[in-house]
Amino acid sequence: MDRDATDVAAWVAREAADDSAVRAEVLSLVDHHSRAGAFLAQPIVEQAADLLMDDEPLAPGARIGDYTIVRELGRGGMGRVYLASDARLGRTVALKALAPHLMRDPSQRERLRGEARAAAALTHPGICTVYALEEIDGDLYIATEFVDGHTLGEEIRAGRQPTRDEAWQTARELAAALASAHARGIVHRDLKPDNVMRDREGRLKILDFGLARIGVGAPDAAPRMTQPGTLIGTPAYMAPEQINGLPVDARADVFAFGVLLYEYACGAHPFAASTALATVARVLESDARPLASRADIPSRLADVIARCLQKAPAGRFGSAAELLGALDAAGADAAEPARHATWWRVHHVVITLLYIAGATFAWQIKEWVETPVTVSIFLALGATATIGGVLRGHFVFTSVMNYPRLTTERRRTRRPLMWLDGLTAVLLLADAAMVAGTGALPAVFALALGLGIALASLVLEPATTAAAFGDEP
């Protein structure tokens, strides 16, 4: 086997002259031996020590320091993620167990601590808070806020197109969260729909902020080609400079934001292709189809997204703060009230008039039947009419003057308004009972007014709001 090839060929021809099959087999093996290179030369454990890692998941009820595992939530690049309860503070957390191979090196542990510390400094409501980096029995864990809800990725895959309002709202909430992190110099680097949760109250929260590099296990977040066709990371949301392994800054997040919003608005990835590599090629070279041609979204929002998707970082917004400013400006200028918002405004004006009618009539009733009860009802109705009128007036004002804020304002005041309407209706019914002894007509009028307001609140308002904005109030 150590002799050179021509020698061996001659030797084989001499020794196995009468058996061509043996000769061919020997020559084939000799040929493969010369090409085998480093094949099997180095023992496998020395090359892939992490294969020996004990990767049994922790069972529910297992205790890790002060944490008790409730169940496994999933598995990511960093390792397994569990739902756990923290005995010290009695709160529920998401506990990420970091894979041992990520932290064998002390300098790597140090870097990891630094990143966790920086990530823990972020306390924006739109960012999932990092509570602690725990070292328990030589293993590292990151405890973060547990967000109960679903991811934007799931929302996109479910295939429901968002309304114009929802698209604005999602863009603003995400940009605001990103801006607060960028202001502290922290870049996400792996922003994607599966890293954004919508909690039970409908608020968005970005996960794994500042932790993306921990999963990669290298100081730079450059994608590594490990195998033809396999790219570590999430190439579909990476900015061109990130794919090329160049240094990244806040503008890479701005690019990822553009891809995410595009996908959220129209349900299709801007650079979709049949394979991961083809997608990467399109990210690097092709421009996305204009979003306005694929989804019913305000053209100004489409313009902002197009600027986020510029190939050259210098062509994008410099940071999420600039992006947020552009969104606000576009939203305020555009003031694109939805199609049926006029009827929605009429509704609010009419209800306000009904409040005034109710309060005025309560004054009249107090004149007819002057008891402490009727006086109190009049005063209470005056108060509810004032508060309700102000709130509904605020809606009409916001819809005309500051349209982008409207969804937030509507969400904030939905419940108080319903209680207010209920209270007004009950007060009017009580007044009807008080005045019943004096005459049937005033009683019937008060009764009708109360029922009318209650019905408008429970039936008409959801209908007009749905017609105007495509959602429930």
Add this chain to the structure above:
Amino acid sequence: MVYDELRRLAAAYMRRERPGQTLQATALVHEAYMRLAGAGTPWHDERHFVGIAARSMRQILVERARARGAQKRWAGLNRVSMTDALAVASEPVVMLPALDEALTRLEAIDAEQARIVELRYFAGLSIEDTADALGMSPATLKRRWALARAWLFREMSGT
């Protein structure tokens, strides 16, 4: 039993391993032997134990590679490009399940050669230690190891 001990030891090693140190399969096998021998388990001799340990290492590593979806990734690769030895060596985990199958075929033809591969590649034994464990001269061992590698390489590259 050897299997369980190796698994447990390996996991412990992975946790407390010092930086800059490659994991030595031989050290792992040796420690497992010391523990099991100390526990009073009647082993014929260390050679016998090393053979079983090498077989266990093969099982553990192939199992884990399978669990990580190595098979699918291997099947997805273009076999023609695999004649490039560097490509194979660059990601050994991916080829483990296929190597395991090829090794089983080799076992049917020549069991001794399969043992050599287990000792050298999976248990990380040196030429001398492998020769000693199988009771042959280092020179003979070298030739047979080269033949086994060539045969497996041909099987794996599909040519």
